[in-house]
Amino acid sequence: MSIMKFESFRAGSIKSSPSMAVSLAAKAMRAKGESVVDLSLGEPDFETPGIIIEAAIAAMRGGKTRYTGPDGTEELRAAIVGKFKRENGLDYAMDEISIGNGAKQILFNAFLGTLEPGDEVIVPAPYWVSYTDIVILHGGVPKTIACGVEDDFKLTPERLERAITPRTRWVLFNSPSNPTGAIYTSAELAALGEVLERHPHVLVMSDEIYEHIVAGDVPFTSFANACPQLRERTLLINGVSKAYAMTGWRLGYAAGPKSLTKVLNKMQSQSTTCPASISQAAAVAALNGPQDFVAQAVAEYRARGELVTRGFSAIPGLEVRAPEGAFYLFPKCAGHIGKTAPDGTVIENDTALASYLLTAGKVATVPGAAFGIEPYIRLSFATSRENLLIAIERIGEALTRLR
DSSP states (O other), rough: OOOOOOOHHHHHHHOOOOHHHHHHHHHHHHTTTTHHHOOHHHHHHHOHHHHHHHHHHHHHHHOOSOOOOTOHHHHHHHHHHIIIIIOOOOOOOOGGGGEESHHHHHHHHHHHHOTTOOOEEEEEOOOOHHHHHHHTTOOOEEEEEOOOOOOOOOOOOOHHHHHHTTEEEEEEEEETTTTTTOOOOOHHHHHHHHHHHTTTTTTEEOOOOOTOBOOOOSSSHHHHHOOOOGGGGEEEEESSTTTTTTTGGGOOOEOOOHHHHHHHHHHHTTSSSSOOOOHHHHHHHHHHSSSSHHHHHHHHHHHHHHHHHHHHHTTTOOOOOOHHHTTOOBBBBGGTOOBBBBBBBBBHEEEEHHHHHHHHHEEEEEEEGGGGGGBBBEEEOOHHHHHHHHHHHHHHHHHHOOO
């Protein structure tokens, strides 16, 4: 009897989220009573601020529980326009805003609505785990460019120039970066913009979801600030998940030329219809309300970043670059590849190392392979300092047992 195949070829060409898979494995171990420190998910450990929660409750009690337009409520679009003006000095009209169920859906809508089969998307690696799979799912071809620790995890103008072809549709930047914490300076973005000026067929997608989480002395610069001449082919992606501890509320947004946001909103009208009305009301409160929480959270992230940078830099075999933003450390672990675990297992790559750290060290990390570059591991420090100190000790001890 033959087994029916349900998955399409395109669906079969991508994988489930690696970071979520690691987190689920860690949760399964915890369910069995094992003590596991989970550094796999990029999710703030803070509670959503009360003022945001109260705004959501008020919206529910006020009957704001129905469909909105695909592009969201007028109140939220106005709040987003105000945010860009107030925080970035950027002027966008109400119809230049698109709102989705998380920044990931904005990415999904953008590639769904703009890619033809075979179109190329330039993605510097390491990259967030979903970028390339979303491109593939919509018929595009991700063209990754390895930018390791020796490159400060950043794409150079020369390498960008070499990567562009007549089939290039998008180039995708992420600053501050997940998984590295690297931030492009204004001058670095301007230099990349000079290259893109020579290629008017290439669109720019700038994922700025970690905009507020700056851990070092390098300030955040929006691509649209650094390259205003490319405004009409630039899509800025942002959201409330990271800055306001609202990951489960699923609310992301984008700003770009009207002709582009119109495409995104059309895609949404045929998928989720609209963002959740309650989450939109909450996001209005987040963007328009007091920003004390953001400042307090960022101060804590900075302290944690310094803690993990010191701790993991002291472990032999790890090459650590201090993060400039976001809440991740991305140490190179080449010094441990090829070693043998106490049970005789050879650590052939960073995937094997992450597996070893989970089983032997009881710390969940994500291998660099998930982000398109090896050998690295990603460590999220969006957890308590106590957990981070335990993780540093456990990883250090587990690595000393490798021979």
